[in-house]
Amino acid sequence: MTNKRRGATPDTPQKQPALPILDLRDFQRTDQRQTFLANLRQAARDVGFFYLIGHGVNDTLIQQIWQVSRRFFALPQAEKNAISMANSPHFRGYTQLGRELTRGVPDRREQIDIGAELPALELSSKDPAWMRLQGPNQWPSRLPELREVTLEWSATLRSVAISLLHAFSVALEQPETALDGLINKAPAQLLKLIRYPGSHQAHERQGVGPHKDAGILTLLLQDDHPGLQVEKNGEWLDVPPIPGALVVNIGEILELATNGYLRATLHRVLVPDAGVTRYSIGYFLSPSLEGSVPLLPLPEHLAKDALGPESDPDNPLFRDIGPNALKGRLRSHPDVTERFYPEFLP
Numbered sequence: 365m366t367n368k369r370r371g372a373t374p375d376t377p378q379k380q381p382a383l384p385i386l387d388l389r390d391f392q393r394t395d396q397r398q399t400f401l402a403n404l405r406q407a408a409r410d411v412g413f414f415y416l417i418g419h420g421v422n423d424t425l426i427q428q429i430w431q432v433s434r435r436f437f438a439l440p441q442a443e444k445n446a447i448s449m450a451n452s453p454h455f456r457g458y459t460q461l462g463r464e465l466t467r468g469v470p471d472r473r474e475q476i477d478i479g480a481e482l483p484a485l486e487l488s489s490k491d492p493a494w495m496r497l498q499g500p501n502q503w504p505s506r507l508p509e510l511r512e513v514t515l516e517w518s519a520t521l522r523s524v525a526i527s528l529l530h531a532f533s534v535a536l537e538q539p540e541t542a543l544d545g546l547i548n549k550a551p552a553q554l555l556k557l558i559r560y561p562g563s564h565q566a567h568e569r570q571g572v573g574p575h576k577d578a579g580i581l582t583l584l585l586q587d588d589h590p591g592l593q594v595e596k597n598g599e600w601l602d603v604p605p606i607p608g609a610l611v612v613n614i615g616e617i618l619e620l621a622t623n624g625y626l627r628a629t630l631h632r633v634l635v636p637d638a639g640v641t642r643y644s645i646g647y648f649l650s651p652s653l654e655g656s657v658p659l660l661p662l663p664e665h666l667a668k669d670a671l672g673p674e675s676d677p678d679n680p681l682f683r684d685i686g687p688n689a690l691k692g693r694l695r696s697h698p699d700v701t702e703r704f705y706p707e708f709l710p
């Protein structure tokens with residue numbers, strides 16, 4: 365007997381998901397660990413994106429975050445505007461449709477950015493500008509559960525992301541905690557609740573334009589509408605939603621720390637058709653702002669495939685974390701730049 369599946373003839377090939385699916389529980393299973401690590405290494409080098417199951421985030425919390433996200437976007441426009449990011453030197457709060465730029469082009473999405481909930485630092489004029497990134501979030505007074513649920517989501521996803529970071533370190537033949545120096549000072553992270561309203565206008569196709577994520581790792585929850593795409597060999601591959609799976613991708617910091625062995629890949633979101641609205645929730649594990657990105661001493665057999673991070677001449681990467689983080693935020697949010705960081709205007 366063969367193990368050919370029904371219908372899997374040469375004429376009707378089974379549709380394979382474009383990206384691998386990894387089960388995080390396999391990292392702790394003695395008999396699966398080596399395969400898991402090899403798959404993780406492969407996925408992260410090949411396309412820099414994969415689906416994660418077995419992440420342990422419970423369904424109730426997933427339902428709660430979807431519900432609170434929908435409630436937030438359903439608030440009257442004036443209440444969302446009351447917590448506009450344009451009021452926040454820490455780049456926290458609500459961004460209206462079309463106000464965020466990717467490579468200079470407006471994105472057709474609205475969103476709320478929620479970072480690590482920490483007080484603003486007391487600074488003097490001699491302190492570097494990036495120290496102003498730390499500070500409180502803005503919360504809508506009419507939706508107290510937004511704070512509660514999103515902080516729980518951030519804490520939960522942070523621990524999943526850190527488990528993955530440990531798995532990556534082991535997969536690269538480093539001590540499990542080799543990259544903990546990036547995350548064990550004042551925590552930095554970003555949670556974005558995002559809403560993409562549909563459109564049939566040809567000039568409104570960009571939900572978010574092609575970009576790489578700036579942090580360490582991104583864990584994305586998608587609703588059941590497609591739209592996310594990742595670039596591979598000059599083509600755009602769809603990353604369709606898989607129920608219960610998180611989409612994981614490598615950020616530029618991890619690319620830099622591995623001298624390009626792990627790849628931060630370009631991705632984008634297409635606007636849904638008119639009448640359809642897509643929601644997503646992105647959790648970005650970011651490095652603490654102090655300090656700089658280390659370079660992992662990869663063993664020779666891995667180092668030979670680490671060809672240096674792909675540097676974008678328009679957006680060169682720096683090892684210093686704070687200035688790099690501020691630069692990214694200034695480019696995306698011109699209204700915050702104008703109001704709080706005019707010295708950085710071109």
Ligand SMILES: O=C(O)CCC(=O)C(=O)O
Pocket residue numbers: 556558572577584586592631632633644645646
């Ligand atoms: O909404 C999505 O599916 C992805 C969003 C994204 O790539 C981002 O915000 O960095």
Ligand SMILES: [Fe+2]
Pocket residue numbers: 575576577631
């Ligand atoms: Fe992204």
